[in-house]
Amino acid sequence: MAYSEKVIDHYENPRxxxxxxxxxxxxxxxxxGAPACGDVMKLQIKVEDGVIVDAKFKTYGCGSAIASSSxxxxxxxxxAVDEATKIQNKQIAEELSLPPVKxxxxxxxxxxxxxxIEDYQRKQQAEASAAEEATGS
Amino acid sequence: xxxxQPQTSDRSVGPVSKPAAEPPIYMDYAATxxxxxxxxxxxxxxxxxxxxNAASRTHSYGWVAEEAVEIARERIAGVLxxxxxxxxxxxxxxxxxxxxxxxxxxYLADKGRHIVTCVTEHKAVLDPCKYLERKxxxxxxxxVGADGRVDPQAVxxxxxxxxxxxSIMFANNETGVxxxxxxxxxxxxxxxxxxxxxxTQAFGKIPIDVDAMRxxxxxxxxxxxxxxxxxxxxxxxxxxxxxxxxxxxxxxxHERGNRSGTLAVPLIVGFGEAARIAAETMEEESAxxxxxxxxxxxxxxxxxxxxxxxxxxxxxxPGTLNVSFKYIEGESLIMGLRGVAVSSGSACTSASLEPSYxxxxxxxxxxxxxxxxxxxxxRPTTREEVDRVxxxxxxxxxxxxxxxxxxxxxxxxxDLSSIEWTAH
Numbered sequence: 001m002a003y004s005e006k007v008i009d010h011y012e013n014p015r016x017x018x019x020x021x022x023x024x025x026x027x028x029x030x031x032x033g034a035p036a037c038g039d040v041m042k043l044q045i046k047v048e049d050g051v052i053v054d055a056k057f058k059t060y061g062c063g064s065a066i067a068s069s070s071x072x073x074x075x076x077x078x079x080a081v082d083e084a085t086k087i088q089n090k091q092i093a094e095e096l097s098l099p100p101v102k103x104x105x106x107x108x109x110x111x112x113x114x115x116x117i118e119d120y121q122r123k124q125q126a127e128a129s130a131a132e133e134a135t136g137s
Numbered sequence: 138x139x140x141x142q143p144q145t146s147d148r149s150v151g152p153v154s155k156p157a158a159e160p161p162i163y164m165d166y167a168a169t170x171x172x173x174x175x176x177x178x179x180x181x182x183x184x185x186x187x188x189x190n191a192a193s194r195t196h197s198y199g200w201v202a203e204e205a206v207e208i209a210r211e212r213i214a215g216v217l218x219x220x221x222x223x224x225x226x227x228x229x230x231x232x233x234x235x236x237x238x239x240x241x242x243x244y245l246a247d248k249g250r251h252i253v254t255c256v257t258e259h260k261a262v263l264d265p266c267k268y269l270e271r272k273x274x275x276x277x278x279x280x281v282g283a284d285g286r287v288d289p290q291a292v293x294x295x296x297x298x299x300x301x302x303x304s305i306m307f308a309n310n311e312t313g314v315x316x317x318x319x320x321x322x323x324x325x326x327x328x329x330x331x332x333x334x335x336x337t338q339a340f341g342k343i344p345i346d347v348d349a350m351r352x353x354x355x356x357x358x359x360x361x362x363x364x365x366x367x368x369x370x371x372x373x374x375x376x377x378x379x380x381x382x383x384x385x386x387x388x389x390x391h392e393r394g395n396r397s398g399t400l401a402v403p404l405i406v407g408f409g410e411a412a413r414i415a416a417e418t419m420e421e422e423s424a425x426x427x428x429x430x431x432x433x434x435x436x437x438x439x440x441x442x443x444x445x446x447x448x449x450x451x452x453x454x455p456g457t458l459n460v461s462f463k464y465i466e467g468e469s470l471i472m473g474l475r476g477v478a479v480s481s482g483s484a485c486t487s488a489s490l491e492p493s494y495x496x497x498x499x500x501x502x503x504x505x506x507x508x509x510x511x512x513x514x515x516r517p518t519t520r521e522e523v524d525r526v527x528x529x530x531x532x533x534x535x536x537x538x539x540x541x542x543x544x545x546x547x548x549x550x551x552d553l554s555s556i557e558w559t560a561h
Contacts, residue, residue, distance in 0.1 A: 014540060031542065036503035038466055041542070060541045063469050
């Protein structure tokens with residue numbers, strides 16, 4: 001299978017590989033996919049004042065899956081959380097010129113960023129209600 | 138490529154395979170082989186000055202072509218311990234398998250309509266069987282053990298009164314695992330059932346004796362033994378029992394009526410020469426290739442953690458190795474090995490996203506089946522090439538594991554089977 005130059009570039013020089021502290025309340029973690037399906041993405045964001053200040057990923061999967069997650073971390077850095085929820089798999093597939101059989105990689109990357117944002121928001125709500133309880137008692 | 142490459146990025150962990158100025162190291166000899174120069178030399182005159190039709194009986198052009206075909210037929214038969222009259226030339230192993238299975242099924246339709254085969258067969262055996270199923274035949278597909286081998290007792294148990302054919306491959310194309318062919322042959326002969334074996338991978342690589350192994354039909358291909366693509370053969374036993382098939386192609390009655398069509402004389406000459414070389418060098422070459430493969434296997438097992446060698450090591454073709462690298466995905470590994478030509482399974486299925494059905498049949502879970510690589514050593518392979526490939530593998534596997542969330546989880550002591558994954 002021939003890969004686009006952008007896919008090869010992200011595969012050879014992945015941006016933002018690594019992990020953030022998943023216990024940090026400012027960090028949201030999304031893990032999507034399954035080993036049995038041949039791809040798992042872990043995408044993490046760190047949010048300060050509603051802006052994603054850092055993003056990291058680790059991906060088990062084909063080159064297109066690695067490139068899709070690498071690209072998304074690059075995009076969301078510096079983005080407002082609200083803006084990041086609007087990222088569509090189509091944009092990822094287009095940017096990387098993914099062939100039809102690899103579209104699911106871009107879908108997974110979209111799912112991963114959404115899952116990370118949801119995790120972050122859940123944590124924030126939990127903190128807020130914990131804070132409320134603390135002041136209420 | 139012989140020296141360490143400059144690091145192009147501070148993120149690079151190992152040697153980065155840039156689009157290579159020199160061609161990648163070929164390690165996919167189970168997919169196909171280059172034509173041996175001796176084979177090409179033998180073929181060339183039959184394209185030009187010796188261009189005759191082997192079926193032309195009225196002039197020397199035809200006689201010359203016919204003689205060349207008969208020499209090739211002798212040589213191919215010789216590799217099997219067969220006689221020349223038992224060899225039918227075809228366009229390749231796919232046609233040979235189709236002719237064997239559909240040809241026997243149709244010829245013996247009145248006797249019975251049950252066929253026994255195995256789950257790890259090549260599609261060129263499974264698909265003709267499926268076709269026959271749609272035509273009202275009954276097909277039993279046997280499983281394999283974790284070592285990739287079919288149990289001869291399972292064959293014996295599957296044979297019924299209406300069984301007309303057992304088709305079990307000699308050696309598997311993805312793993313190189315060799316089936317207990319002689320045991321299966323004995324069982325089939327005792328039960329009066331014809332035994333076909335797809336020997337595409339084994340022919341010319343390991344000893345085959347159709348009489349001792351009681352094989353009745355056997356499929357071969359030229360391009361797996363450094364012959365040309367587009368030619369193969371089917372061995373059809375002539376005596377005790379005499380095997381008859383209904384042809385796939387009707388026409389001029391070539392090949393004793395088994396396969397009509399003008400013989401591809403240059404290709405057949407090449408096939409014959411490739412068979413001659415294979416027979417003459419088999420002992421020496423298989424020992425050399427086996428030593429290289431074992432060197433590669435040991436280095437991989439010693440130097441890369443968490444690898445699984447798929448299939449029996451003992452019962453295996455000398456040149457083939459199938460390895461799963463846990464926690465990384467096979468396609469991404471191959472993408473990183475642009476300096477090496479390998480595959481993640483058979484060439485016919487490597488474009489699909491499904492994990493290998495052969496490995497799954499051996500009980501590998503999907504994750505391991507997704508992480509597999511097939512490497513095949515051939516006649517031109519050197520020890521230096523093997524070492525370079527292992528070095529590249531080591532670096533890539535390490536790099537991809539650093540990127541793998543599964544590897545990270547395992548390092549943290551998380552049991553991957555305890556996680557509820559979101560299937561997609």
